[in-house]
Amino acid sequence: MKASILGLIGNTPIVRLGRLAGGGMAEVYVKLEYLNPTGSHKDRIAYYMIRDAEERGLIEPGDTVVEASSGNTAISVAWVSSLLGYRAEIFVEKGTSQVKIGLIKALGARVVEAEEENYAEAARRYAEEHGYLFLNQYENEANVRAHYETTGPEIYRQLGGKIDAFVMGIGTGGTISGVGRFLKEKLGEGVKIVGVVPRGSRIAGGEGAERIEGLASDIVPGIWRRYGHVVSEVIEVGFDEALQTMKTLLRSEGVLGGLSTGANVYAAMRVAERLTKGVVATIAPDTILRYPHIL
Secondary structure, three states: OOOOHHHHOOOOOEEEOOOOOOOOOOEEEEEEHHHOOOOEOHHHHHHHHHHHHHHOOOOOOOOEEEEEOOOHHHHHHHHHHHHHOOEEEEEEEOOOOHHHHHHHHHOOOEEEEEOOOOHHHHHHHHHHHHOOEEOOOOOOHHHHHHHHHHHHHHHHHHOOOOOOEEEEEOOOOHHHHHHHHHHHHHHOOOOEEEEEEEOOOHHHOOOOOOOOOOOOOOOOOHHHHHHHHHOOEEEEEOHHHHHHHHHHHHHHHOOOEOHHHHHHHHHHHHHHHHHOOOEEEEEEOEEHHHOHHHO
């Protein structure tokens, strides 16, 4: 019997940055989550959220699930839904890239371009009106559990339990919360959990001035409200800093991470400089191939 392609989610490789992190710095490792089947770490949460809903009797094959996302989660939910026998309806922001919309539709999902600014609220209301399940990645506990049960243990195992800091962008807050909880349980309060947000993000007390796709700028997710205490520090990164680091990673290290990867690595390098020794781990959530318009 052939294994399902769903079995390829996770267990992504981790690589050490050999050129960017020089002497007098901690070692910096990047987990290549863009090597998941659809090209991002959101495959993990899409699978967990849908399976969790099944286990709780909220859905069964043939039902419709609804999500609000203009990016990686939309693609992952459409993909997992198609493989597990669900219909997916994805609410996206008006003006979302036609390339992304085309891919979501190709995976069998229906795409709704929300007229109002709060497209997550539009998705929630629509799901309620039609009796569908709204997955709601920004609040869903299965989002956190996916990273607590898979991503965190993988990083811990790959680095032999020797981790001084974990650095991760805050989008829904699921990755940093799940991995952060796991590492703190294993390594104690000595391990630093560092969040990354765009400069001016509301999470850092700003007004959402700059935008880095995939990171929270003008919202404070429910997951962050519940688990923000796990994070030791939040570093703000500007768009230009993330973009330049993304390009440097591509040329110097061969890491094909996207813009949020650039932000993560920029912050990880600052942490590595401060620590001077030890190990800093971060994640490349998705691929540069999703962002050809900014190269």
